[in-house]
Amino acid sequence: MAVPILKQRHHLIASIQSALSDQDLLGLRDDLARLVGQHRALGVIIDVTALDVLDSFATRTLRAIAYMTKLRGAETVIVGIQPDVATAMVQLGLTLEDVLTALDLEEGLALLDQRLEERHGSQ
């Protein structure tokens, strides 16, 4: 099942609705990489609230998305990781290093706005 990607001002929001196959994840990665350029987005939010499991492939893909979008000029925030999922992830050593995380969509948007402000402030 493909993940819907919405545009909100200069951010893209990918809201995962159900468990994803590896193929779906790669599709998400390709879509986001393409759309960031197309919409000249400055931020990407991936909402994983609906996921009960984040395995090593999913974690690696999310990290790849974050690095890739950064190279294309947009910061990525992963939002909505469930407490149980977080516990399982750290036990498996999957910690999404250097990737921004936030509690939920609202927090993620606030974080992105704050980062943008900082970036513009320093320029």
Add this chain to the structure above:
Amino acid sequence: MPHTTAMPPPLVQASPETATALLRELVSILRESRTELREEWARRITESRLLMAMTREEIFAEATTVYDNYVAVLETGSVEALQAYARDLSERIIPRGVETQEVLGVVLLLRDVLARSLFKKYQLDFDLLNRVLDAYEPAANRIANTVAVGFVQERERIIRQQQEAIRELSTPVLRVRERLLILPIIGLIDPQRARQLTEQLLRGIRENRGKVAVMDITGVPSIDSAIANRLVQTVEAARLLGATVIVTGLSPEIAQTLVTIGVDLSKMNTVGDLQGGIELAERVLGYKVIPVEEVAARTH
């Protein structure tokens, strides 16, 4: 002895009616010699150095109640009243440090005292004695069982209750300000507690929409490498939820241990004490605490 002539020829097993009749007779005997048997029992309890936590008067008072209950059970065959009494008694004596073997010993003593009195009474008629004992023994064993089980159950109930209380108390997650949580930890952390701590913190972050959590371990005497790694994992899990954890109050001993065993704490924010931790958290969240006078001075 009126029984010797009136009884039917000896039976291998007393029929139900005779057993009931015998028990009834037994009850009346026990009622008659209540005072002396009770005293005998209390004396043997003291002699065997049981129930040392209780005074002689207390032992005698409890012995009286138990004795009466005992006779009532023999009479009615229903252990419910005794059960309730045993529970009540256990509740009173457990806090005073009475042990299981003492309670069991006391009940068995009563059984022996009563059995002895029966031996004495029926010593001339061995068959009758046998039948009386056939009626008496199952009832007496059932009573001993009831009291002992009641005591152990009460003990277990208390232990369970205390465990729950300790578990609840051990890891509170408190909100100090909007989006700022503190997690004071006191006492040793074992793997189970570490897991529970992670759960509580993550749940607290989700429920209170926490952004910064200050984990204060001033009250933790020592930490080993497994627990240190668990704490690092907790911090990382919290980050996955979008929250920052600040660890405060590492004692010199803990700091030294962590350095010696080489736990990587580079991912942890550590601040000396709880005050410092809360101040840092406030800065991160954009709060500023100003004394009232200063505010007044600024506005004028």
